[in-house]
Amino acid sequence: MAESQTRRGRQSPEQRRSQLIGIGLDMLTRRPLHQVTIDEVAAKAGISRSLLFHYFPTKRDYxxxxxxxxxxxxxxxxxAETGEQNTVEGVVAGYLSFIERRHEPYIALFRSAGTDDWVREIFVETRAALVDExxxxxxxxxxxxxxRxxxxxxxxxxxxxxxExxxxxxxxxxxxLALLIGALRSVVPAEPHGS
Amino acid sequence: MAESQTRRGRQSPEQRRSQLIGIGLDMLTRRPLHQVTIDEVAAKAGISRSLLFHYFPTKRDYxxxxxxxxxxxxxxxxxAETGEQNTVEGVVAGYLSFIERRHEPYIALFRSAGTDDWVREIFVETRAALVDExxxxxxxxxxxxxxRxxxxxxxxxxxxxxxExxxxxxxxxxxxLALLIGALRSVVPAEPHGS
DNA sequence: CTGCCTATCGAGCAATGCTCAATAGTGCGG
DNA sequence: CCGCACTATTGAGCATTGCTCGATAGGCAG
Structure with a gap:
């Protein structure tokens, strides 16, 4: 498994970058980001610490x-989950099934939100996008x-x-589902009638 | 300011402990806990790093x-804020004014929730208590x-x-306030009538 | 084949969590 | 008032980890 991420020899910057980020995504689902060390990532990628700093100026940037x-x-x-629906019920149901299927990475992402301001920022951006949807x-x-x-x-x-x-x-x-929709309805003004 | 926390010389364990925790509480309101170093706390208390480890076996415990x-x-x-009230409106209004006045420590506390499991635990305990109230x-x-x-x-x-x-x-x-109460009402079953 | 470009490495520095043996106040029995 | 035990307190030192920098080496252009 560690080996599957390992490719020996000199590689193109894009390959390396995406490989490293891939490893990061993998770690993210296992435990909070801030307790993942650079050494660990480097080891999994089969490279030296220094190389990681060649691609990302700092741990934070990575x-x-x-x-x-x-x-x-x-x-x-x-x-993808809610794409076809455009009723309230459809969207909320989509959201719920999405979390049902993918709650682990979801938790992982949001658990790492509290850590630092720079993560927090990405987090609020993401949420803003969801709100727009x-x-x-x-x-x-x-x-x-x-x-809003x-x-x-x-x-x-x-x-x-x-x-939960x-x-x-x-x-x-x-x-x-009823609780979710009820709460949402009680919170936003009624939708305009007709299409 | 650092001096106000500093008391030189040998002290009783209880004094030291509460002094150290006091400093921690102060730091907590300023920035996320995990970027507060032991050295910093020790310096503010006017003691050596080692002494902190004498009182708390590990940084985490502290x-x-x-x-x-x-x-x-x-x-x-x-x-204290919601104590007298026992209508929905009273409790929610109390909660809101509480956050209005004390939102900084509140944020501080909950921002540090994502960091690690042991904090998360305390966090859910606290929330459970609030839910009970x-x-x-x-x-x-x-x-x-x-x-629940x-x-x-x-x-x-x-x-x-x-x-927000x-x-x-x-x-x-x-x-x-209306949004808060409306959402709460839409989420819990109606209260029983009468006193 | 030669030489440049740069991906890659190894050694080393500074900060930080943590350990341990040694020191120095403080209170108690004489 | 003295000395002794108890423990609050310290300083030196270790391991980990984020990060720097000069050196190395693999591949492509000419």
Missing amino acids: YAEVVRAASRRLLRATR LLTALRLVEPTELV AAVGAWLSFAEELSL WAQHRVGTREEV | YAEVVRAASRRLLRATR LLTALRLVEPTELV AAVGAWLSFAEELSL WAQHRVGTREEV
Whole structure:
């Protein structure tokens, strides 16, 4: 497994970079980022510490790129899941099944959010993108700042409840879905009628 | 300021411990815990690194006690704020004004939640206690697991929205309060009538 | 084949968590 | 008042880890 990531000999910068980021993504799902050492990553890649610093000026920059990559993956996956739906029910159901299937990387990503400001930043960017998806799916154009904030906060609610459900299966899927949709409806202004 | 924490000479273990934890609490409000070094704390206390390890077997243990202390403070403060009220409106309003006044330590505490499992643990304990307060204030005895989970998730929602409001003042206080209460109502079963 | 470009390495530095044996206040029995 | 035990306190030192820098070596252009 460590070997599968290892390719000996001189390589092109792009290969190396993506290999290193790939390793980072892998580690990210196993434990909080800040307790992953450069030595470990280098060892898994079969290179020396120094080389990693040749590609990423600092540990932070490396982590930042890894987290960014994880965030992109996440957004793509959510979009794939909820892409066809554009009713509230569809989007929320998509979100829930997404978390049901992928709650581990999701947890991993958001667990690493608290660590430092530079991660936090990527984290809020990601959430902002998710909020946008939700808002357009809800056909709420030009929402007030308060509505944006409320939807962002609802996302916290949804994350927490969905993860709890995915991990401990408290309640039925339908009940959870009803709670999620009910909360969202109580928080955003009613959608405009008609198409 | 560093001097105010400094007391020279031999001291009783209890004094030292509480002094050190006090310093930790102070640091906690300034930046994420995991980037506070033992050297720094020791310097502020006017003692050597070694002594800190005499009182706390490991850095983690020290941090854990600091976070626990912060958590206790937080719970006491919330209780003080919402103590008299026992309507939904009263509790939620109390919670909101609490965060309005004390959002910095609150942020500090929860920002350090993502770092490691041992902090996470204290964090969930604290949240569980808050959920209990809410449930009794809501006069919901013997809630189902799902209701507990939902209230816990609502707390995430409330945290996020209240902090956003406290920091950027998006919307009026009444609007935010209405959102909070509306969401909570939509999430828990109706309270029993009568007194 | 020669020489340049650069991917790659190894040695070494500084910060930091942590250990351990030694030191120095403090209070108690005489 | 003296000395002794107890322990708060220290300083030196070790291992890990993020990071630097000069040296090496593999591959491509000419």
